[in-house]
Amino acid sequence: MDTFAACNKTSSESLASLSAETTSKITTGQGTQSAPIQPSTIELYERFRSYPFHADRQFGKGLAIILGHPDVPASEAEISRNDDLILQAKCFYFSRKEKMIHPINPVAYKAWLEPDTTTKSSLEIIDTSEQPDVSVTGIPPLARNLDQKPPPACQEPAYPSSFTHIVELITTGQPIPGIQQIPDTVLTGHDTSSTKPKRRKPWEKQEAF
Secondary structure, X not given: OHHHHHHHHHHHHHHHHHHHHHHHHHEOOOOEOOOOOOXXXXXXXXXXXXXXXXXXXXXXXXXXXXXXXXXXXXXXXXXXXXXXXXXXXXXXXXXXHOOOOOOXXXXXXXXXXXXXXXXXXXXXXXHHXXXXXXXXXXXXXXXXXXXXXXXXXXXXXXXXXXXHHHHHHHHOOOOOOOOOOXXXXXXXXXXXXXXXXXXXXXXXXHHHO
16 A cells, blocks of 8 residues: 555656646746637647657656656657556646646547547448338338238138149048038938928919819
8 A cells, every 4th residue: 555655646746747847848037928729629639649759858757757767768668558647647748838728638538539430330320220121112002012911801721732632632532621521411300391382383273263
């Protein structure tokens, strides 16, 4: 815990020294210079990204103190690192050097560095949602209606799948599925004699007179 606290204290003191050195350059003989107009965010980020931190000896010395080797300036590999500590030191130093009222936010800058991934994913979502359904819209309404099968009114009997199967069932004497079998015999016990009088023919009525 003592080592971690000492490291944090050293980093804070190093950032403070960077602030003091850059502030001393801003101050002139009788007073401080007026703060310049803040540039746009994109222009500011472009200037920050193109700033030659490798060639700035003052930044290299201050970064070396933060990294724990004040006697040796920070190497090019250390300055090129993308971790949060190096980025925070760069943002702090650049903001002081450019006399910015509001320093650069490292989190916002990192989000700006990778806009292509977010933009691409957003465009893919938009393209997918706006893409018409070719399988539906590309077919005329009449063709779509013809393609749709009407719901069955009732359960249809399961007929044999082929004519060969039907022939086989007939030749072997097997019942054909779906064909109702009607018996060829008269039901006994249900035959009754007619009680109505027999109708006469026209000539039979004339003979009666």
